[in-house]
Amino acid sequence: MYLIAYMIKESEKIIIVKTAITLRKMLSNNKNSSAKAGSSLEIVNSYDKIVANSNSQLTKATVNSAFSGKKRSTMATIVLIVESMGYTMTSFAEIYDKLSESDVSRFEDEILQRI
Structure with a gap:
């Protein structure tokens, strides 16, 4: 029974990390x-702009948490962030589905160690 609980937690951790990687790629x-468009076009390119574009439904702490890969975010939060950046959930899924185990490992080694 302990082994099953551990496996579920590990699989959930992978989902959280893949979500953070996907959000980071979209923001990047x-x-x-x-940078290419210059200042004439308003592109959501920061946590602050995500919050502002979500019509006050998100806080900067919530956005930061979703991008960190350390905590679970609700589906509603993910949808709000994705749409605030001007993307669709289809775009999110396309990036998410292409992530590999090595992407997850690299994120855990490079990013989560600094947070």
Whole structure:
């Protein structure tokens, strides 16, 4: 029974990390687009802009938590963040599905150690 509980927790941890990686990639894409577009186009390229674009339904702490990969976020939070950045859940899924075990391991080694 202990082994099953551990496996569920580990699989959930992978989902949390893959979600954080996906959100970070989407935000990075927006930052790159923002740099190319200049200042004339309003692109959501920061946590503050995500919060502002969510019509006050999110706090910066909630957004930060989703991007950190340390805590579970609700589906509603993920949808609000994704849509606030100007993406669809289909776009989210396309990035999420392409992530590998090595992407997860690299994130855990490089990012989670610093947080």
